[in-house]
């Protein structure tokens with residue numbers, strides 16, 4: 001006979017397993033509609049109201065703001081593009097890009113990622129393609145971040161995306177992709193395939209920001225290939241988690257001296273399940289991968305995984321997963337993984353899960369802060385992981401996450 | 411300013427303070443002597459309000475107001491300020507992040523803070539995590555700086571001089587005197603008027619007393635204040651005869 005508290009633990013484990021292996025029914029979200037598509041699939045910014053614009057801004061996407069580097073928005077099934085003011089940068093809805101450039105099909109479309117990788121990639125492959133194609137030409141370096149917004153506006157709808165980013169040799173790009181939904185929506189299904197190609201000497205900072213309603217299901221599948229001396233940064237922030245998200249973006253460091261950095265920050269609420277990982281395969285000599293994950297858990301479930309695979313000479317890898325537990329009811333599981341497939345691979349990991357140190361809170365209070373300020377400051381420090389390409393808005397977001405968590409403790 | 415009556419304090423179910431009585435009048439600075447482990451830091455942390463020190467009996471009054479029910483930061487608002495003997499390091503939180511939150515909103519206050527940063531060589535610590543990797547003397551410097559800018563009315567210093575080299579000691583003495591200067595009266599009183607905040611300084615050596623005028627010293631032994639008197643004379647006696655002298659001394663504290 002199990003005692004009561006033990007039973008609670010077993011129940012928790014069971015619901016953890018159920019939620020982690022959740023099988024959704026695509027038709028609950030009228031997914032087959034996306035196989036037919038709509039006739040007129042463009043939208044003007046005038047058709048989007050201020051509240052939705054604000055929601056987009058919360059995920060780092062400012063559609064109306066002037067910018068030389070261009071914008072992309074998918075609003076439901078409709079595309080909006082602001083053309084970049086630079087020669088050598090292209091942003092197109094993927095469907096138009098496929099029609100314009102036959103080489104995309106040959107070189108990029110389901111080339112980094114297999115069509116049948118999982119049931120979600122397969123589902124995406126069966127829809128009319130939506131999403132962006134972004135290409136930065138050889139040696140073109142864009143300083144200002146390019147914004148892409150993916151916005152869902154209909155209750156219990158599905159969004160299926162296939163995004164492709166190509167950085168040719170020596171190109172630089174910082175892309176901010178914000179994924180969100182109208183703030184009154186409860187649920188929806190968001191399925192994405194992203195393929196990213198970082199050429200020789202190219203540098204790609206990809207910042208993804210999520211802000212979801214309580215019943216959303218999110219399934220992104222990402223594959224990135226990095227050539228010689230290429231540099232890839234993958235930043236992920238979750239401001240408000242969906243009910244269930246599972247992602248494990250894969251990067252192949254193919255060329256020598258290629259680098260990948262994954263930085264993720266998530267804030268987790270009750271009744272949500274976030275399984276956020278990252279896999280980096282290093283076959284290029286001297287390539288390096290680093291994965292840093294920070295999670296602040298206010299009662300939901302967080303699984304932080306990371307697998308770095310060193311399969312060439314002098315590859316270097318480090319995984320660091322840390323979680324803060326702010327409530328009694330949440331779960332954090334940290335699975336920092338290393339796989340050496342070459343004797344000269346140097347790999348290390350660290351993981352730490354704990355609650356906020358009350359001694360630290362008391363100390364800061366003795367310097368004049370109130371309890372909430374002290375907690376927020378400690379969380380901000382915990383989340384400060386030296387993110388590359390951190391914009392002021394994102395810094396603000398981090399501050400907000402920290403402050404929210406401070407309030408949560410009350 | 412500070413009145414402590416019959417204070418009993420437990421730490422992890424052990425009674426550490428056994429009936430402590432202490433009175434610091436407005437404008438006076440007192441020293442607190444006593445052997446290692448006698449309870450000086452416990453008394454100090456209890457005055458500040460750290461919850462792991464449980465008051466089982468007695469009272470602590472600031473300006474005749476009982477503060478035992480107040481949180482740490484509420485005590486700070488009343489003017490209590492502490493420089494800790496062994497403050498924690500706070501990973502990820504830079505000194506400047508803390509400053510942003512406690513810095514005075516008005517121009518004058520900000521200028522004062524900047525002034526103090528320069529005067530006491532704090533700039534090099536601003537971008538570092540609080541107390542992280544700082545040397546013993548540097549930690550004291552940072553603690554005193556934070557105390558200084560909070561403009562306390564009652565300064566509590568737990569061994570501000572231990573592990574500090576003679577040159578830095580002078581600087582630290584200067585910082586303490588700066589904090590003791592009562593800024594509230596500056597405008598209204600003639601400049602020669604001696605107006606000080608109150609203070610309680612725990613120390614083993616009288617080194618710091620070369621820089622700060624102390625009105626009185628108390629000796630804590632085994633959780634009780636056993637004796638009081640002139641700081642310099644007491645210290646000389648302790649150096650010569652050990653704490654035995656205080657246990658048997660004629661100034662038994664019978665308050």
Ligand SMILES: Nc1ncnc2c1ncn2[C@@H]1O[C@H](COP(=O)(O)OP(=O)(O)OP(=O)(O)O)[C@@H](O)[C@H]1O
Nearest residue numbers: 421422426444445446447448449450451452453462
């Ligand atoms: N957090 C704690 N947990 C357990 N015991 C404690 C704690 N804090 C203090 N004590 C105990 O209380 C007693 C008094 O300690 P305290 O730190 O006040 O001594 P002190 O007079 O400040 O000594 P020192 O001169 O070495 O700083 C010691 O026996 C110490 O071990």
Ligand SMILES: [Mg+2]
Nearest residue numbers: 450451495568
């Ligand atoms: Mg002590």
